[in-house]
Amino acid sequence: MIRQLSVFIQNEIGSVAQVTAILKEHSINLRAIASFDTPEFAILRIVVDRPDEAKKYLIEKGYAVTVSDAIAVELEDKPGVLNDMLQLIANEGLGINYIYSVVFRRNKAPLIILNTSDLEKTKLLLTDKGYSVAEQEDIL
Amino acid sequence: MIWAKEETLPRQEIENIQFTRLKETLKRVYEKVPAYRKKMEQAGISCEDIKDLKDLKKLPFTTKQDLRDNYPFGLFTVPKKDLVRIHASSGTTGKPTVVGYTRKDLQIWTECVSRIACMGGATSEDIAQICFGYGMFTGALGLHYGLENIGAVVCPASAGNTKKQIMYMQDFGTTLLVATPSYALHIAEVAREMGLDPEKDLNVRIGLFGGEGMSEAMRSEMHRLWGSKMTVTQNYGMSELMGPGVSGECLELCGMHINEDHFIPEIIDPDTGEVLPPGAKGELVITCITKEALPLIRYRTRDITRLFYEPCKCGRTTVRMESLSGRSDDMLIIRGVNVFPSQIEEVLFKVPEIGAHYEIVVDRKDYLDFMEIKVELADESLLDSYAKLGELEKRIKSNLRTVLGLDAAVKLVAPRSLKRFEGKAKRVTDLRKM
Ligand SMILES: [Zn+2]
Numbered sequence: 347m348i349r350q351l352s353v354f355i356q357n358e359i360g361s362v363a364q365v366t367a368i369l370k371e372h373s374i375n376l377r378a379i380a381s382f383d384t385p386e387f388a389i390l391r392i393v394v395d396r397p398d399e400a401k402k403y404l405i406e407k408g409y410a411v412t413v414s415d416a417i418a419v420e421l422e423d424k425p426g427v428l429n430d431m432l433q434l435i436a437n438e439g440l441g442i443n444y445i446y447s448v449v450f451r452r453n454k455a456p457l458i459i460l461n462t463s464d465l466e467k468t469k470l471l472l473t474d475k476g477y478s479v480a481e482q483e484d485i486l
Numbered sequence: 487m488i489w490a491k492e493e494t495l496p497r498q499e500i501e502n503i504q505f506t507r508l509k510e511t512l513k514r515v516y517e518k519v520p521a522y523r524k525k526m527e528q529a530g531i532s533c534e535d536i537k538d539l540k541d542l543k544k545l546p547f548t549t550k551q552d553l554r555d556n557y558p559f560g561l562f563t564v565p566k567k568d569l570v571r572i573h574a575s576s577g578t579t580g581k582p583t584v585v586g587y588t589r590k591d592l593q594i595w596t597e598c599v600s601r602i603a604c605m606g607g608a609t610s611e612d613i614a615q616i617c618f619g620y621g622m623f624t625g626a627l628g629l630h631y632g633l634e635n636i637g638a639v640v641c642p643a644s645a646g647n648t649k650k651q652i653m654y655m656q657d658f659g660t661t662l663l664v665a666t667p668s669y670a671l672h673i674a675e676v677a678r679e680m681g682l683d684p685e686k687d688l689n690v691r692i693g694l695f696g697g698e699g700m701s702e703a704m705r706s707e708m709h710r711l712w713g714s715k716m717t718v719t720q721n722y723g724m725s726e727l728m729g730p731g732v733s734g735e736c737l738e739l740c741g742m743h744i745n746e747d748h749f750i751p752e753i754i755d756p757d758t759g760e761v762l763p764p765g766a767k768g769e770l771v772i773t774c775i776t777k778e779a780l781p782l783i784r785y786r787t788r789d790i791t792r793l794f795y796e797p798c799k800c801g802r803t804t805v806r807m808e809s810l811s812g813r814s815d816d817m818l819i820i821r822g823v824n825v826f827p828s829q830i831e832e833v834l835f836k837v838p839e840i841g842a843h844y845e846i847v848v849d850r851k852d853y854l855d856f857m858e859i860k861v862e863l864a865d866e867s868l869l870d871s872y873a874k875l876g877e878l879e880k881r882i883k884s885n886l887r888t889v890l891g892l893d894a895a896v897k898l899v900a901p902r903s904l905k906r907f908e909g910k911a912k913r914v915t916d917l918r919k920m
Contacts, residue, residue, distance in 0.1 A: 352869035354900055387898055389869050406679070408902035412866040443871060 347415045347469060348482050349397045350459065353390040354410040355381075365390060368407055374400050377485050378459060380446035391446065393418075393459065393485060417469055418448065418457045418485065420478040428458065434475060435460075440468050448485065457485065489604040489636070490597070492747045493802045497795070500746050500803065505539050507775035508750065512536060512545075515781060518563040521556050522783065542750065542773065543761045547784045550583060553726060558584040564779050574622040575725045585624070585725050586779040592631070594776055595728050598745045599632020602734025605743060605800075606694045606719035610637030613658055615690075617665040617673070618697060619645040619909055624729025625697050629664045632731060638662065645669060645908035648676045652688075659689045666697040667704050667720070668911035671842045674711035675906075685713025696721045696730050698910045699789075699810035701828055703835030707842045722807065726785060727772050733807055738799045741806030748776045751805060752784070753793055756814045767792045769814050770807065788814045790826075818848055818916065820855045823892045827914050830859060830894075833885045839865035839878050843904045849917040858895040859886070862904055 355361040362381065369376060369392075378393040394400045397413050404411045421427045435442065441463040448457035457480055462468045472479050488494060495503075512533050515522040525546045526532065535544060553561060558581075562569075570589050574582040587595065608614065614633045618626035620642060634640050641658060643651055645665075651673055654660060663670060670693055677684050684690065693708060693716055700708075700720040708718045721734035722742050732749055733742035744751050749772050753762045756769040770789045774781040790811045797803045812826030819825070827846060834844050841862035848857050861882065868874040875898060882896045 352866075354863050354866070354869055354898075356900055356903070384872070387875070387900075389872065389875075408679075408900070410863050410866040410869065410901050412869045414870065 347465065348393060348418045348459070348480060348485055349413050350378075350416045351392045351394065351397055351400055351404070352412050352414065353392065353404060354387060355390050356387050357384065361388075362390060365392070365404065365409070368403050369394065369400060372399065372403050374403075378446060378448040378457075380444070380459075391416075391444070391459075393448065395485075397482075415465055417460045417462070417465060417472070418480040419460065419472055420455045420480060421458055422455060431458070431472070431477065434471065435462065435468060438467070438471055440464055440471075487604050487609070488801055489601040493601060493743065493745075493804055495747075495803060497803060501539055503747050504750050504775060507747075508539070508542065508773065509533070509536065511773075511775050511777075511781045512783065514563055515783060519561055521552065521560060539750070542752065542784070545784050547759065547771065547786050548782045549786050550726070550788075553583045554581055557581045559586065561782070562586055562779050563781065564588055569779055573624045573627075573725055573729065575624075582622070583726055585728075588778040591728075591778050594748060595628060595731055596631040596635045598728065598731030598748060599628050600635045601745060602721045602731055602743075603629070603632050603636055603638070603694060605734045605736040605802075606721065607692050607717045607737055608633060608636060608638055608662055608694065612638040612662040612692065613641065613660050614638045614662040614664060614694075615641045615643050615651070615654060615658070615660040617643055617645055617651055617663065617669060617908075623909075624723070624725040626664075628723070628729035628731055629694065629696075633662075633664075648673055648908075649680065652677050652680060652682065655688050655690060656682075661689055662692040662694065663690050664694050664696075666907070666910055667695045667700040667708065668698065668843075668907045669909065670695060671704075671707060671711060672906045672908075674708075675842075675902075678711070684711065685715070690716065692717045692719075694719060694721060694734075696723065699812075699828065701809060701831055701835070703832050704842075707835055711842075720809070722789075722810075724787060726780075726782060727774060727787075728777065732772065736798060736800040736802060740798060741794055741808050743798065743802050743804045743806055746804045749773065750775060751793055751807065753791070754786075756788075756790075764793055764795050767811065790814055816914070818846075818857075818914070820848060820857050820892060823890065825857075825890055825892070829889055830886065833889050834859070834861060834882070837861075837878075837882055837885070839863070839868060840882070840898075841901060843906065844913060845904050846914045847917065848915070855918070856895070857892075858897055860897045860899050860904060862901050863898050864901060 375395040381388050381390045401411045443461040529546045569586045571587040574584045620626040719735040723730040723732040733744040752771040753768040762768045770787045792808045794806045812828045841864040845860040879896045
């Protein structure tokens with residue numbers, strides 16, 4: 347499993363940039379980022395190379411931040427693979443809370459990041475079926 | 487420890503002293519202050535009509551407007567050459583309120599503050615850091631001389647520059663903190679950000695808080711941030727009456743003992759002006775009976791409280807006033823419902839997932855009053871899902887509805903994004919008045 351940061355931000359101009367500026371200042375490398383359009387506040391999910399350090403720097407600047415586990419699955423770049431995986435998870439009765447993807451991977455297959463109602467169970471299910479589930483060191 | 491024997495007199499004796507001093511003061515203001523004489527004549531009352539303490543209610547009230555109308559020295563009973571100090575309180579509208587002191591006034595002020603400092607547990611062993619703003623306000627200098635008088639070491643740090651305040655606390659071994667409750671919470675918050683645990687890394691064991699009311703919820707928050715062993719008391723005063731030192735909480739925490747040999751309190755119905763019986767909630771009215779320069783008669787404080795006359799477990803017999811329930815002029819009327827910001831604060835402080843700071847904005851939308859309350863998220867474990875954050879907002883909303891009887895919008899904002907205050911907090915913005 348990988349570790350992601352969840353950061354509380356307000357829906358204001360520049361609020362995401364303020365977070366990325368702090369990461370940049372400490373040369374922390376961003377692997378994935380996701381946020382959704384919500385009316386007032388948002389939870390910004392980010393995956394970075396040094397999550398604990400990133401959390402520390404953000405807390406120093408007054409952010410509410412938490413680090414939690416998420417599943418990252420490597421998927422082949424061809425039609426239907428995402429659908430197959432999602433079907434598998436649904437058939438097992440697991441709910442997906444949110445999903446986003448890793449963009450920067452230097453010639454490696456893309457990663458899909460998932461949060462489900464039961465992370466351990468989802469991970470077992472996917473590895474059983476031959477999916478490659480990444481660990482934190484795989485995304486560096 | 488009890489500072490003065492006047493704090494433990496039998497009720498009858500307190501009242502005898504009060505009556506003698508009231509008569510003397512009344513005679514003086516009648517002779518020396520045209521504005522008072524005129525008011526009394528208009529009310530058809532003379533000094534001789536005051537035959538016992540109960541007759542106090544026959545006298546006209548004094549209000550902040552009277553002080554403004556007679557700005558700056560019109561209500562003073564002594565010539566300028568007899569004054570040794572002047573203070574002023576900022577007026578949010580127009581001219582400030584100016585108050586003056588003779589040498590004897592300053593001595594009595596110091597005595598009154600020494601009493602309330604002792605009530606709150608201060609001793610000559612204490613190192614007292616005064617984080618009230620110095621300057622024209624009465625708060626800082628009042629506590630300053632009162633604490634010096636009991637032999638404590640006074641550090642006149644003033645308000646602001648919070649990191650330096652914390653450095654002084656560490657380096658001097660400050661044991662006693664004087665501040666507004668809002669600023670004290672902010673200092674603890676900054677100490678934590680600096681990686682300090684106030685309970686372990688600082689030596690502050692007493693908080694003497696004033697300048698604004700402190701609810702029980704705020705007291706718990708103080709213990710949470712400063713440590714459970716801190717002695718947290720509040721005291722009360724206002725510059726028009728003298729400054730701090732009118733009343734203070736003893737260690738029994740059952741109300742603030744009023745220095746009754748210097749002030750006579752009454753509780754009135756703020757709408758009718760009628761005096762209410764002991765224990766009833768209403769507006770506090772104070773008559774100064776020992777002041778030389780500016781002895782206000784039946785001054786309307788606008789603060790809402792109750793009075794308890796039963797002797798206290800601490801040994802003092804002076805009347806106790808309850809923590810303020812609000813100010814009659816702070817009260818918001820929202821869609822016809824009376825709302826005190828202190829009620830909102832009580833609700834918010836019971837929610838552990840949010841911080842101690844909040845903002846209330848009242849506005850009108852489509853001719854309807856609308857209240858929004860901004861609170862800071864403090865529990866990052868809720869960031870797992872929008873559902874948890876939404877549930878928190880909903881819970882606060884429903885608690886507010888139970889207490890206030892009306893709906894308010896609740897807005898979660900990022901930690902440390904709301905304004906912090908070094909003096910009195912200003913948490914309410916009423917846009918309907920703008
Ligand atoms: Zn007492």
